[in-house]
Amino acid sequence: MAATTTLGFVLPTGLSRRRGGFRVSLIRCSASPLTNSTASGLVEKPWDSYNARLVLEDGSIWPAKSFGAPGTRVAELVFNTSLTGYQEILTDPSYAGQFVLMTNPQIGNTGVNLDDEESEQCFLAGLVIRSLSISTSNWRCTKTLADYLTERNLMGVYDLDTRAITRRLREEGSLNGVLSTEQTKTDEELLQMSRSWDIVGIDLISDVSCKSPYEWVDKTDPEWDFNSNSRDGETYRVIAYDFGIKHNILRRLSSYGCQITVVPSTFPASEALKMNPDGILFSNGPGDPSAVPYAVETVKELLGKAPVYGICMGHQLLGQALGGKTFKMKFGHHGGNHPVRNNRTGQVEISAQNHNYAVDPASLPGGVEVTHVNLNDGSCAGLSYPAMNVMSLQYHPEASPGPHDSDNAFKGFIELMKRSKQSS
């Protein structure tokens, strides 16, 4: 069944995916060791031993070294192609229910700091990397990545062949898996765990949303604000629905002159309207947009009552509220290097992305315009419905991490609110 490559990787052959199972038995895959201790006669230190496993639902087993919390977790594995910004990725609530594999081969070299948190907590299930930096060097650093993960009870593993795993995800599509440091659990048990779990159909936003409304006032630190021109000093009252909101969305809105009240995902539309908002934001968030019909209902109730702006999950909920459908992509978009074309201007932006679902443009009713297209695969990356003052983006204009090309979208929302105010 298995073939060995010239690099020494064991590749299973004859993989064939069926929904709900694979026709393969367990196959142990390994990266070539970073140091060849047996050949040199050196003995590995105890903390350098392969004390963890990643078992994927296709039957592959990836021995790994643990550098975070111990335990056993099941989740969907996705790969992220960002070169920098692992702390923002770790604190992006949209990764709840997922393991994030970084394709950048070395992670941890800048440690973590007090400024780069995108939420109060890490909601992802674990971090998978090739090599953990042996040193940490950055003027803002307050602790190492390993200490941070351990304190947050988050699993982290390294020394796996992340390139081979990424190729597998690209070919097979997203895979569920189990990370475990528990030696008492057999490979078969972990495989069963990975096969009996599914992220589709689960409401993950209610776990990550705030529990009660609060005011947000922080702006982007002026030293970091690269796009502070052309603001007119006007203020706009914005209600931000928190489906797992990233702080930088709030900082950018605040820097553009918004006074923001953040509300939980279950906040009634009628209460939001009583606050007389100039605009409503529907945030990013984890999981399957079809699993949260209550959120789609809230969006429907608010459509046409105030200008609305959807980001990522917010965009997908808007797509559904407008009558369209969402679907699960093969392996999604996760990274800071996605080219997007603005159909109105013809301009191309390099964008930060993190999503596994997308809106099917063919399912949208007339009058809804696809404003942005992902140039890697032609998928829908933005919508507008001018009749109801709706705009949305499938990707992340707030970056964090990633390029800032799309920041002007916040200005677009301000202009939408301004026009609506002037015409009322």
Ligand SMILES: NC(=O)CC[C@H](N)C(=O)O
């Ligand atoms: N960042 C997000 O809002 C992600 C939206 C949704 N959970 C998806 O994976 O497509």
